[in-house]
Amino acid sequence: MILSSQYIDLIQEELKQLHIPDSPDNLYAPISYFLNLKGKKIRPILTLLSAELFNGNINHAKHAALAVEIFHNFTLIHDDIMDEAPLRRGKPTVHEKWNTNIAILSGDVLMIKAYEQLALCPPSALPGLISLFNRTAIEVCEGQQMDMDFETRDQVAHDEYIQMIKLKTSVLLGCALEMGAILCNTSLKNRTEIYQFGVNIGIAFQIQDDILDLYGTGEKVGKQVGGDILANKNTLLSIFAETNANEVQLSELKKLKFEKNAALKISRTKSIFDELEVKSKCNQVMQDYYQKALHHFDAIQTENKNTALLDLTDALMKRDF
Amino acid sequence: MILSSQYIDLIQEELKQLHIPDSPDNLYAPISYFLNLKGKKIRPILTLLSAELFNGNINHAKHAALAVEIFHNFTLIHDDIMDEAPLRRGKPTVHEKWNTNIAILSGDVLMIKAYEQLALCPPSALPGLISLFNRTAIEVCEGQQMDMDFETRDQVAHDEYIQMIKLKTSVLLGCALEMGAILCNTSLKNRTEIYQFGVNIGIAFQIQDDILDLYGTGEKVGKQVGGDILANKNTLLSIFAETNANEVQLSELKKLKFEKNAALKISRTKSIFDELEVKSKCNQVMQDYYQKALHHFDAIQTENKNTALLDLTDALMKRDF
Incomplete structure (x- = not known):
């Protein structure tokens, strides 16, 4: 993570340089507020590191990196409305601090602002970038819809669940990386390999999230350990449990969904x-x-192949919070 | 209007040809539903007629026309949530027929689908099209925010009101027309003239809407005559009234805002x-x-200047419903 702190600063600085007008205040204040919330900026850093890997100019990839980051922020604002989330990165969500209508509209503007950044990329790369970005954006929405649909279902199959997390979060990591590759005009094979690297890393991260929700040391970041169990959320843990449980265990798991005592519910x-x-x-x-x-990373063929990307993903895989 | 019925059919047919998947059903059923609602399709027709005016190929302009129409549908779905509108084109709105979360997300997908159509336009025109489209899309959101802000204000000035309707509805007409011009690679002067033609026509239409809401023969389309007065909405009519009223009239107008008897409220x-x-x-x-x-239309310089656009706008200006 230390390796990429310079990139975090770069992205943060670029976000500050965006021309966010003052008026209408109810539209733009939420946007400035949200873009300035601290975050790990993983997605835009992936784009920059990918461009670096393929011997590209980091500045060349700046706008594509910002497009991905801004798009991600748009999804967060709208997802927070749908999930009725009160907090994001430790601060009130936009629909809480302002209201739902303002959160819808400022989210919409952010999505357009993502396309504004795309439009600033080199014209020769534009068709490829937009096509990938559009496909990914739609997949992210499909993933969010699947996630909402799963909330109302008793059972979710392993494969469906993986498909949902792939669409909702992983394809955007693949997209962020492939955009760096497109900008460097590398081979189609390299584009595919780095995209698949991102998608599979993304799925691994999301499964890790599920595991850490219950088995992580949540105190470190003030997160509720076992939050997913409390919310009766379908996760890879619960799906494995329900698939492998015997009749007694299954009936106990079902009963526990109605348990009011939080500590008891989680521990049992x-x-x-x-x-x-x-x-x-x-x-x-x-x-x-x-x-x-x-394996996909290994299959990438490029001169001076550096390990910055692997160092970043390795560090992220080792987190225990 | 008869002139452009062939174009309505063309657009309707193209919308049907869009690849709208079946799954997730909760995401795509609202999109198919909304795109199939009958509408006048004015915006995409403007793009086609503009391309025709500049001697372009209609098929060439098809994707840009669809982008504008799909974007317009996205704004309607999200605006309907914000306005808590129960009906759109005589049918239940998406948030009523499904729910707010689904309306947010299917609206988001529609916006991306607009960009998908843009991406299908000739690469040489793409940078110009996207830049205009992005600017316009953001202005439309700004207009919607101003409109929402006005709802909570007692007084709105004439110029602010014109600015709001310009952003909320007129710039998209200008954009629709200029996209046709961009695709035909006409002069910058022609682009500006046709854009300004669209923006000013749009403002005129919107003022006409305000007038017809009270002075139109609403029965024809089953619309509530005086609906704006009932909703205490700021319109150009109310702004003129409040600006010109004497003290007695002004105090009466203010009192009438609290009048419960609808017929009395409207008639007084x-x-x-x-x-x-x-x-x-x-x-x-x-x-x-x-x-x-x-005047802006007259200033356009092109061979075989036909009047199809003027015929359409003339017909629209003559409507009395």
């Missing part, structure tokens, strides 16, 4: 998960996707 | 509007913008 559910070795099974799936990602 | 407000000759004053402003539009 966790016990059953432990009996079923859910954690190690999920870890295995996560590792499989991580390995798959690394 | 209308009486004061009539005393102040509000209708003819608004008509005058509308005519001024219409004339301004025609």
Whole structure:
């Protein structure tokens, strides 16, 4: 992570340089507010590191990186409305601080602002960039819809779940990386490999999120351990548990969904998960996707192949919060 | 209007040909539903007629026309949420038929689908098209925010109001027309003239809407006559009335905002509007913008200048519903 702190600063600085007007205040104040929330800026950094990997000029890739970051912020503002989330990055969400209408509209403007950044990319790369970006943007919306649909369902299959996290979060990582490759005009094979690297890394990260929600040391970041269990959320943990449980365990898991005592609900559910070795099974799936990602990385053919991207993803895979 | 019925069919047919997937159903069913609602399709027709005016190939302009129409539909879905509108084109709005979250997300996808159509335009025209489209899209959002802001204000000035309708509705007409011009690679002067033609026509249309809301024969289309007065909406009529009213009239107008009897509220407000000759004053402003539009049209320099565009706008200016 230390490696990329210079890039975080670069992105943060570029976001500050965006021309955000003052008026109408109710439209633009939320946008300035949201863009200035601290974040890891993983997506735009992936674009920059990808351009670096393919011997490109970082400044060349700046606008594409910003497009991905701004688009990501748009999805967060709208997702927060849909999820009725009160906080984002420790601060009130836009619909909480202002209202839902303002959050809808300022989200819309952010999406257009993402396309403004795309339009600033070199014209020769534009058709390829826009085509990838559009496809990805639609997939992200499909993933969000699947996620909402899953909330109202009792059962979700393993493959459906992986497909949902792939669309909702992973394809944007693949897109961020492939945009760097497109800008450097590298081979189609390299484009595909780096895209697949991103998608598989993304799936591994998301599975890690599921695991850490229950098995992480949440105190570090003040997060509620077992939050997904409390919210009766379908995760890879719960899907493994339900698939492998015997009748007694299954009936107990179902009963626990209605348990009012939060601590009891989490500890009893966790016990059953432990009996079923859910954690190690999920870890295995996560590792499989991580390995798959690394194979795609290995298949990339480029001069002076540096390890900055691998160092970043490796650091992210090692987090325990 | 008869002139352009072939174009309505063309656009309707093209919308049907769009690849709208089946799944996730909650995301795509609202999109198919909304795109199939009957509408006048004025914006995409403007793009086609503009391309025709500049001796372009209609098929060449098809994707740009669809981009404008799809973008317009996106704004309608999101505006309907914000305005809590129950009906659109006589049918339930998306947030009513499904729910708000689905309306937000399917609107988002429609916006991306507009950019998908843009991306299908000839690469040489793409930078110009995207730049105009982005600027316009943001202006439309600004106009919607101003409109929402005006709802909570007692007073709105004439110029602010014109600025709001210009941004919310007129710039998209200008954009639709200029896109046709860009695709035909005409002069910058022609681009500006046709854009200004569209913007001024748009302002005239919107003022006409305000007038017809009270002075039109609403029964024809089953619309509530005086709906704007009932909703205490700021319109050019109310702005003229409040600017010109004497103290007695002004105090009566203010009292009428709290009148519960709908028929009485409309008839008494209308009486004061009539005393102040509000209708003819608004008509005058509308005519001024219409004339301004025609001057811009006259300034366009092109071979075989046909009148299809003028015939369309003329027909629209003559509607009395």
